Amino acid sequence: AQEGKLIEVRSANLLNVRTISDQEVRELIGNVHLVQIEPGEIIRIWCDSARQFVATNKVELFGHVRITRDGVTVTAPEGVYFGDERRAAFTKSVRLEKGAMTLTSAFGEYFADEKKAIFVHDVTVVDSVSSTKSNALTYFDTEEKSIAVGDVSVTSSENNVTVYGDSLVHFAKRAYTIVPKNPRLVQIDTSEGGIIDTLVVMADVMEAYRDTVHRFVAKGNVAMARNDFVARCGEAVYLMKRERIGLRDQPVVWHRENQVTGDSIAVTLFEKRLRSIYVKGRAMAVSRSDSLFRNRFDQLTGRELTMYFAGNKLERVEAERNAVSLYYLFEDQTPNGMNRSSGDRIAIEFQEGKAGRIKVVGGVEGRFFPEPMIAKRESHYNLDGFRWIEARPKRSNLHVIREAHD
Template identity: 55%
Template sequence: MSLIPLRVLTGLFFLASAALVAQERGFEVRSAQVLDVRTVGSNQIQALIGNVYMVQPSATGLVKLWCDSAFRNLQTNVVQLYGMVKVVRDSTTMTSTEATYYSDERRAEMSKGVRLVRGTMILTARFGEYWANEKRARFRDEVLVVDSGSSTHSDVLTLFENEGKTIAVGNVRVDNPGNNMTVFGDSLVHFERERYTVIPKNPRLMQVDTVAPGTIDTLLVTGAYMEAIQDSVQRFVANGLVEMARSDFSARCGEAVYYHTRDRLVLRDHPVVWNGENQVTGDSVVIRTSNRKLESVWVSGRSMAVSRADSVLRERFDQLLAREITLRFRDGRIYQIDAERNATSLYYLFDGSQPNGLNRSSGDRILMDFADQRVDRIKIIGGVEGKYFPEPMIAKRERQYNLEGFRWITDRPRRRQLTIVHGFYE
């Protein structure tokens, strides 16, 4: 290897030769403290040391490169950068301790760890590369994106600046500390301008709430795919076979919309909701909470509420059928069911602990009051009709008296059955 000294300066070095700039395809060395050209085999290597600053135009703007030292192959136009490396294009800044810049491609590659800053977003990863012409970046291994309201972990992440789109793949986890919510998935696609995110495969949502000092409650939601819409009405949408569970209720449906800033959950497509020994079904269900506690469940369409009447006589269920049903809760426990429009009730009677037949009644509106999770009183308003069936008539024939559409579903979702992610909650 022979060394050809070109110019050595002890102070700040400026290179402004128009001929050299044209020869090097727009790549320009703006400053360095030392510049040498070395011949290695058939290649000439340009060595730049100390406060190195280089620029190159790209299809999307000027690419600026800073580092402590750099070695550029004048034949391949590949530059090795070392020290405090910084690559800037417009509002995107990438930093590392080492980088390789392919000037013909306008591509920077950082394999010793990378940090990207763009607006309020900060991204870190073990490996990253950036295509300036395409305004595209790709990162892998321990990828973490921190924005103003959330942080996202993944194995691989690709950023498309022009489209305002981000794709994360592999062990995706999004943490939102503002509402104690974490979303998991196999992959994630985020559209920045639309403020829309979709998790297309294997999404799981977990929200941890401190309901009382020393008491933690957790809502778990799973589905086929999940969306997050961050417009004026912020909401999460789960689709497919949606299952959810919390300590005080569980549910299953085809679509669930969670308005987390409004404490409201809307279930559609054959929804079923359970609370203790109570079950409701209908065309749609709206669940409201207050301070993260269950407040009411409103059911519309062909609505039915079912409650187990006795823990020993397992075939006996109090039933309520109507066009609209509202379940009301106090301290997480049901205290009233309100059925309106074409309401029909089936209510089992007891003399102390002894079964004593059943009443079947109908009216414009039926109110069921509960005490200790069991029906305590029934009030029927408007167009009242009723019939009593004595115990000898119904004993061991309870199924014959169930209201039309009755079904008691036993395979309700349980939190221990909804695997969120190994090591977090199972």
């Protein structure tokens, strides 16, 4: 054994000394207490019985094994402690505790010098706000950093949010987590009618900041869906406690038959139900005017646009600054021309999803296009920036099947 790394026996009810393969072996039975003293710290070991190999400075530990060092406690039914390496290995039901954090797994190793632990198979980490599961996990004590790999899931009991991924890195001191590959966020909620309503978010990378607003940041090929709300963009920020979702980098939002685009989009919820959608920069709202006339789209543009909802239904849309509207007219389901209006501000009220009263304020201009002029030429009259995106994300494709991660 290396000098200064000897394992000392502090207590045992019974001591037997034997020679096995020319090596002195001490058998310790009953209330075993061992220590290894290093400059500045002491590793303490307790167990029911132990077998100490003096020459190799190794101890086999049996029954109610407990090892403590600097606020970290590791327990298991049995294990082996290697004194020269200051390493403990466990092959059954290992448990590590530090403060409010508890980590359990089938197998584990603890490295005292590196202040590192490696856990494999059925790994679970529970702290005051979340539970993490994975196939394997490496924990760095000094940094309070965890790296989990293999069918990873993190569940927050406070807000019913679970994030899945191939792997994650968690920094406890910074309250920051990153899922760098195949992340999925799932938030399960129950609507007023008792129906399960689930928010699903997918992206290339996902980050979580456990700050005052509980921020989730999704980056790269972001797609999300909840009830009648669907969106995609390059980057999304979900402020959970403020019930606000910010979308940027070519964002698109769909709500039922309505499509919204712009430079940036802010979605506001109230009690987890859609309250408003605010669009800034090249804002445009589009909806199919009639299912029988698939080339006719009602359109509204402006530098800013806000959609207001009640009971998950669209009530009003307001466009401001260079506002322009284009709406098709029907009489008893028979097409009857089109109106185009512009002004400083345009407000449109909706009833049962259909546009009703339209109010134009400031610098008002309007023109009616009779049916013979626009028939089969609808695309020529679309507003600047018009695009109708058929390939909207489907929640069935985003939804995570839990069994795939169990």
